[in-house]
Amino acid sequence: MSFFSSCIRIIFITALAFSLCSGKAPARPVRKPPNCKDYKGRFSRCNNQVDPVCAKNGRTYYNGCVFCAVALSSKIPIKFWHYGRCK
Numbered sequence: 104m105s106f107f108s109s110c111i112r113i114i115f116i117t118a119l120a121f122s123l124c125s126g127k128a129p130a131r132p133v134r135k136p137p138n139c140k141d142y143k144g145r146f147s148r149c150n151n152q153v154d155p156v157c158a159k160n161g162r163t164y165y166n167g168c169v170f171c172a173v174a175l176s177s178k179i180p181i182k183f184w185h186y187g188r189c190k
Contacts, residue, residue: 136183137167139175146172157189158182 137156142149149168156170157163159182164170174181 134186137171139171142168142171143175154186155188156186157184159184161189163189 146168149166149172152166154166155163156165156167158170158174160179164173170181170183
């Protein structure tokens with residue numbers, strides 16, 4: 104009987120380990136694009152916080168404030184693509 108219960112334990116532990124390891128990675132929280140209205144008129148006070156923003160034009164901007172400064176002053180529309188460096 105002890106052999107049988109040892110096998111059941113091993114099977115249970117193995118199944119538990121596989122179920123914990125084979126699951127999907129936890130989803131990252133979804134961040135909203137920078138709201139350029141919040142930055143309007145205070146671009147001279149953009150901070151040095153590194154939080155890269157990738158625009159649809161393929162350029163990486165230092166942070167949301169810098170992205171908004173360029174987007175609002177540009178004659179060509181610059182759209183947000185994602186957070187992080189452009190590839």
